[in-house]
Amino acid sequence: MFQYTTKLRVRYGETDQMGYMYYGNYAEFFEVGRVEMLRSTGLTYRWMEETGIMMPVLEMKCRYLKPALYDEEISVRVTIEKMPGVKIHFKYELFNEKEELIHVGETLLAFINMKTGRPSLAPQEFLDQLKPYFE
Template identity: 50%
Template sequence: MFVHEHNTRIRYAETDQMGYVYYGNYAAFYEIGRTEMLRHTGITYKELEEMGVMLPVMELYSRYIKPATYDTLITIRTTIREKPGIRIKFEYEIFDEAGALLNTGNTQLVFVDRKKNKPCKPPQIFMDKMNPYFST
């Protein structure tokens, strides 16, 4: 299992008229979590794309527990529980500064060969980065 945390502050533009984070912005927070988690492994989305692999989102689920508000420092905890294959599932928990759980969610992405536009196995370099976190 691989777990990574990243902090970001809620910007005014991410809130709605009620002063709460607009619900659609949680998908963007999930993307921040995924991107920073991958960067932490030593490989980036950009590098995967340069290798000819895309990672489109197939599924997205989000559960809103408590609203986040402007200028709150949130923690995005991103978890991969299962060793990636053709698909990779990310789970998210978003907490406020006091540690209160605000949101949970998950996304499932698929590795796609850019030239063939077909699902493919992850690049070996990516798997080499992931293998230490999963028992074989």
Template identity: 40%
Template structure:
């Protein structure tokens, strides 16, 4: 499954050079990740209500071309890998109007319970991840 979401670059997301500040890409990755889980049948809120969290263990972004104020972006998110207690999601960011690829990246997440302890992927999340692989 490739989950797609669109976002328009806000003025506040740009820096003095007139391009998107580098850290904002990770916020867009988060939007893509939560959208992927929602499309797979598990809104993040429901995962948290079930007592589980997905803290970021690693985050990477390769910046290919700059994004600018008012650009319409498309974030594509895909499930890359699932292990016993972690998962990796890949992201590709495009200018939706020109189809130019702007960035690629990934985030790796651990699965923790309410006590903050690392835990195996619970059934509620496993079902959603199986859906995301389709």
């Protein structure tokens, strides 16, 4: 299992009149978590695209437990529970500054060959970076 945590602050423009983060912005926090998780392996989304692979989101699930509040620093924990193949499944847990679990979510992404538009296996270099976490 591979886990990575990053922190983001809820900005004013991401909130509604109650000071709660707008529900659609949680997907952006998921994306930041995924991007930073990949960067932590020494690779980047840019590298992935340069190798000819894109990763569209196929599914997203969310469960709102408590609101993320304006100016609050949110910890985004991203977990990959099994080695990816043609698809990769991410789980997310968001915690507020009091370390309370406020949100859970999941996304399923596919590895797509940009030249053919067809599903592809994850790049070997990416799998090599993840392998130690699943042994």
